[in-house]
Amino acid sequence: ANNTVKTAASSQTQGHNPRRGVGTAAMNRAILDHLHFTMARLPALASRNDWYMALSHAVRDRMLDDWLASLHHFRNKELKVVSYLSAEFLLGPHLGNNLINTGMWDAARDAVESLGLTLEDLLRQEEEPGLGNGGLGRLAACYLDSLATLRIPSIGYGIRYEFGIFDQLIRDGWQVETADKWLKFGNPWEICRSEIAYEVKMGGHTEYHHDADGRLAIAWLPVKVIKGVAYDTPIAGYRSRITGLLRLWKSEAVESFNFQAFNAGEYYHAVDEKVVSESITKVLYPNDEPGVGKLLRLAQQYFFVSCSLQDMIRVHLLRSPRLEEFDQTFAVQMNDTHPSLAVAELMRLLVDEHGLGWDAAWKVTRSTMAYTNHTLLPEALEKWPLQLFANLLPRHLEIVYEINRRFLDEVSQAYPGDQARLARMSLIEETGGKFVRMANLASVGSHAINGVAHLHTELLKETVLADFYQMTPGKFCNVTNGVTPRRWVLLSNPGLARLISESIGEEWVTAPEKLRKLERFASDPSFLSAWRWVKDANKRALAATILERTGVTVDPESLFDIQVKRIHEYKRQHLNLLHILTLYHRIKRDPGAQIPPRTFIFGGKAAPGYFMAKLIIKLINSVAEVVNTDPEVAGRLKVVFFPDFNVTNGQLIYPAADLSEQISTSGKEASGTGNMKFSLNGALTIGTLDGANVEIREEVGEENFFLFGLNATEVQALKKSGYHPGRFYEEDGELREAIDAVRSGLFSHGDAGLFQPLVDHLLYDDEYLALADYRSYLECQERVSTAFRQRELWSVKSVLNVARMGKFSSDRSIREYCEKIWKVPIRPPFPH
Numbered sequence: 001a002n003n004t005v006k007t008a009a010s011s012q013t014q015g016h017n018p019r020r021g022v023g024t025a026a027m028n029r030a031i032l033d034h035l036h037f038t039m040a041r042l043p044a045l046a047s048r049n050d051w052y053m054a055l056s057h058a059v060r061d062r063m064l065d066d067w068l069a070s071l072h073h074f075r076n077k078e079l080k081v082v083s084y085l086s087a088e089f090l091l092g093p094h095l096g097n098n099l100i101n102t103g104m105w106d107a108a109r110d111a112v113e114s115l116g117l118t119l120e121d122l123l124r125q126e127e128e129p130g131l132g133n134g135g136l137g138r139l140a141a142c143y144l145d146s147l148a149t150l151r152i153p154s155i156g157y158g159i160r161y162e163f164g165i166f167d168q169l170i171r172d173g174w175q176v177e178t179a180d181k182w183l184k185f186g187n188p189w190e191i192c193r194s195e196i197a198y199e200v201k202m203g204g205h206t207e208y209h210h211d212a213d214g215r216l217a218i219a220w221l222p223v224k225v226i227k228g229v230a231y232d233t234p235i236a237g238y239r240s241r242i243t244g245l246l247r248l249w250k251s252e253a254v255e256s257f258n259f260q261a262f263n264a265g266e267y268y269h270a271v272d273e274k275v276v277s278e279s280i281t282k283v284l285y286p287n288d289e290p291g292v293g294k295l296l297r298l299a300q301q302y303f304f305v306s307c308s309l310q311d312m313i314r315v316h317l318l319r320s321p322r323l324e325e326f327d328q329t330f331a332v333q334m335n336d337t338h339p340s341l342a343v344a345e346l347m348r349l350l351v352d353e354h355g356l357g358w359d360a361a362w363k364v365t366r367s368t369m370a371y372t373n374h375t376l377l378p379e380a381l382e383k384w385p386l387q388l389f390a391n392l393l394p395r396h397l398e399i400v401y402e403i404n405r406r407f408l409d410e411v412s413q414a415y416p417g418d419q420a421r422l423a424r425m426s427l428i429e430e431t432g433g434k435f436v437r438m439a440n441l442a443s444v445g446s447h448a449i450n451g452v453a454h455l456h457t458e459l460l461k462e463t464v465l466a467d468f469y470q471m472t473p474g475k476f477c478n479v480t481n482g483v484t485p486r487r488w489v490l491l492s493n494p495g496l497a498r499l500i501s502e503s504i505g506e507e508w509v510t511a512p513e514k515l516r517k518l519e520r521f522a523s524d525p526s527f528l529s530a531w532r533w534v535k536d537a538n539k540r541a542l543a544a545t546i547l548e549r550t551g552v553t554v555d556p557e558s559l560f561d562i563q564v565k566r567i568h569e570y571k572r573q574h575l576n577l578l579h580i581l582t583l584y585h586r587i588k589r590d591p592g593a594q595i596p597p598r599t600f601i602f603g604g605k606a607a608p609g610y611f612m613a614k615l616i617i618k619l620i621n622s623v624a625e626v627v628n629t630d631p632e633v634a635g636r637l638k639v640v641f642f643p644d645f646n647v648t649n650g651q652l653i654y655p656a657a658d659l660s661e662q663i664s665t666s667g668k669e670a671s672g673t674g675n676m677k678f679s680l681n682g683a684l685t686i687g688t689l690d691g692a693n694v695e696i697r698e699e700v701g702e703e704n705f706f707l708f709g710l711n712a713t714e715v716q717a718l719k720k721s722g723y724h725p726g727r728f729y730e731e732d733g734e735l736r737e738a739i740d741a742v743r744s745g746l747f748s749h750g751d752a753g754l755f756q757p758l759v760d761h762l763l764y765d766d767e768y769l770a771l772a773d774y775r776s777y778l779e780c781q782e783r784v785s786t787a788f789r790q791r792e793l794w795s796v797k798s799v800l801n802v803a804r805m806g807k808f809s810s811d812r813s814i815r816e817y818c819e820k821i822w823k824v825p826i827r828p829p830f831p832h
C-alpha cells in the first residue's frame, strides 16, 4: 500500500522466499524451534498443548509462501475476487485439514513420532473454532475449501467471535450451555493485521447542507464510532498451491474517539466505552433460524459488513480509481440475509463517501451483489423493527427508503393498481408494527438470487419470493449445496479413503465423479468385505467414544441409526423417538420379537431459548435411561445422546453410520448437508422428499434410498384441508401406545406433567406432521431392518451410494456459482 517502505528487498514482488523444508527432518527441527522461540518452553517441560502449538506454527510457516503469492492475486486486474460475506464460518479444527491439503501429513506424523509423541494426540488438542451454528456456517467453510482448491481468488469475510457456539453439557438429561473459550490457549492459525482497520459509525442522526459548490451534502453524525481490526486465517486448497483468505473482524474501541477527554474524571468513562465497543464481537448468537430482534445482533451485522466493504473498496482502489468498475474487482455473495445491510452500506459508501451519483452507485451495487436464501420457514425471515433500525442506522434507513421508493415505482408500473402486491414487495412491512424486511432488501439489491437445492429453489419461487420471481424471473437460479470431500472423507474417514484410492486411484478427491468407477467393485466379494471392515472399524471407534462420554455400552455389530443436526421440531427428532418407542413396546408385548439390534444415536444443540427443542433432548435421554436398562430389551435397542455435536465430533460420527436419518417435514429443510456427509461415507438414507434428499435419491438410485412420508405438495394439501393430528392418534394403536407412554410418566419417574407440553403440541397442533408421517416411517424402518439382515446386499447399496455421490462435492457447487452468478472463469486444475 501507500506506506510500503522501499528497501532493496521490496523490489522483488515475490518477496523473501526461503526454502522451508517439508521433509521429516526439517519438520522436526521446525517444531523444536517453535517450542523454543514461540512457546518459550524446554522440551522436558512442554505440555501437549505446547507441542500442538509448535507443530501448528511449523505448519503455518510452510503455508506462508503460497499464501503470500495468493494475496498477490488481489492486485491483479485480470482476476475477479469472490467475496463471501457470512456471519458464520464453522471451520472445524485446522491442523489435520491443513496437513491433508498441503500434503504434509506424513512428514508431520513422522516428525512428531521422532519426538516421542503421536500426531493423533496433538490433533486432539485443538479447540475447534465454532464460529457458526450449523449447516449455514459449515457450508461457508466447505465453500472456502473449494474456492482455494479451485484456485479462485477469494476472501471470506466474517466476525471473529470471542465466544463461538456454546459447548453443550448434558446434566440429568437436560442441555446445559457453557461458554466456548476457543481462544483460551491462543490461536496459532490467525494473524492479527493491526494496520488493516476501519472505523464503523453507529447511531446518531443525519444532517443536510449545501457544500461550496452548492451541492447537497449529507453528514451522518453518529453517537458512537467503533474500530474493526482484521484477523486473517489462511485456507489451504487441496494440493492447489493456492491459499484462500478468511478475514474476520474484531471490534475495538477507537482510541481518538474514546480517549479524547483523557483526564481523571473521564478515564473510567472511556474504559467503559472500550468495554461496550469490544462487546460487538464478543459472542455468536446461538439461535438457528427463528429470528431475534436484538440490537447487538444488528450491530454485529452492520459492523462486519461495513468493515468488509471498506476493505474491498481499498483493494479496488489499488487496481483502479473508478468505483463504477467495482463489480469487475469483486463478486459479493451474501450468505442469507445476515449480511444484507451490504446493499445499503455499499450505496452509502459509494454515494456519501466517494461521491458517485445514485444511479451509477445503484448499477454497480446490483451487479456486484448476489443473495443466497437458506430457508422457507416464514418465522426465520429476518426483519428488523423499524425504530431499532432507525436508532442504530439512521442514514441507512434513508437509503432503504430511497431504494424502496424507486423500486415501488417500478412495481406499480409493472402491475398498475395492484396495491396488495406493492405492500408485499415493499422493503418496509407496515401491517402490525413497522419492520425492515431484509430478504426484500437483499433481493432488490442483487442481480442473482439462489436457493440451495432444486426443490427449495422451486418452492422459493412459488412462496416466499414469488412476487420477486414473477417480476424478475431471470434473477433466480438454483445452486444445490455440496460438502468438501477433503474434510468429510479424506480427513474424517482415512480407512475408506485408502480403500477407494487403492481401487480407483486418487483423482476422486478433486474429481468426485470418478467415484463412479467404484460401481464395478460392488460385485466383488473381497472388496465388499474390505468395505465392511472399514465401516466396522469406524463403528468400534465411535462405540469406544460413546462409552467414554456417556457411559453407555453399544454393540458395534448392531445397526447404527444416526440423527445428528440441530434440534428443531421441523427436523422431527421426535418422529425418530416415536419409532424407538414403538419398537420398545413390541419387545415388551412379545419379548421374543425378532428385532435386529439397533443403536439409535442422536446429537445436536438446541437454541438456549427454544423450550420445545430442549424438552426433546430431555425426552431422548429419558427414553434412553429406560430402554437401555430394561433387562427384557436384552441389548436389542440402545439409545444414545452424544453430547456437544460439533465439527470435531461429526468427523467421528458420520463415518460410523449405517443409517442416516433425514426425516424433516417435506418442504421445510432447505437443503441439508449432513445428508450428503453420511451418504458420502457409505450410510444409507431414510428420508423424506425434502431439500437435497430429492437429488441424493435421484443420484444413488431409488432402490438404494429408503423413502417415506408425504411430499411437499401433499403436505400443503393436508394443511389446507385441515389437519387433525388427533385422528391419527385415535386410529393407530401403536402410535397411541407410544404417545400414551410419554404422557403416563413412564420416562419421567412418574412425573406425568414433564412432557405434557410436547404431547399436547403433537396432539393438538403438530405443525410438522409427525403423526401424519408416523405409519409410513414405521413401515419404511421395517424395510431398513429387513435390508440390514442381508449384509452383503446392504454393502452393495452402501458402495453404490458412495460411487454416485460425486455431484455433492462443494467443488461442483462452487463451479456453478462461478458460472451462473459470479461470472468468474474456472481455471484449469493445478497440474500435480
Ligand code: GPW
Binding pocket: 133, 134, 135, 136, 137, 139, 288, 289, 290, 336, 337, 373, 374, 375, 380, 452, 481, 669, 670, 671, 672, 673, 691
Ligand atoms: F435461517 N440454515 C442454517 F436460513 O443452518 F438462515 N441456519 C440458518 O440460520 C438458516 C439456514 C437460515 C441451513 C438450512 O436449514 C439447511 O437446510 C441448509 O442445508 C443450510 O442452511 C445450508 O444451506
